[in-house]
Amino acid sequence: MIERVSLLVISALIMVAMLGGCATTKGPTPEEQVQQTLVAWTAAAEAKDVDKMMSFVAKNFKSSEWADKEAYKAFVQDSIEMGYLDDIDVNIDKAKITFEGKDKAVVAPIDVTASFGSATIEAVLTEEDGKWLVTDVTMQQ
DSSP states (O other): OHHHHHHHHHHHHHHHHHHHHHHHOOOOOHHHHHHHHHHHHHHHHHTTOHHHHHTTBOTTOOOSSOSSHHHHHHHHHHHHHTTTTTTOEEEOTTOEEEESSSSEEEEEEEEEEETTEEEEEEEEEEEETTEEEEEEEEEEO
């Protein structure tokens, strides 16, 4: 009988600890979410996986260099087909994330080298439906 009571008490304590842990467990911070998107987006670029890369680009993407997401996608695809992105390396080690409000982040510098030469990218990400997506890209060569 004492063993059963002890087992019930231990079980209750474990449940309380688990529920308490669940209540205090937080998801990733906005900065961590932006970083996760950035890592996945750049990995897709290095893999030359255009569809995967575009999965991190917002539908309302707009840039001074590309009119919309489809134009950006066509540029990336053409660059791959012409060999300009051979041996691509995307370096985010020096990139800093600067928030402008709670749902917009500017990330720079993102250094890119490939067969075309080198460029520095600034990316703007916006939170949409709980996901951070690229909404603007500016390149400087």
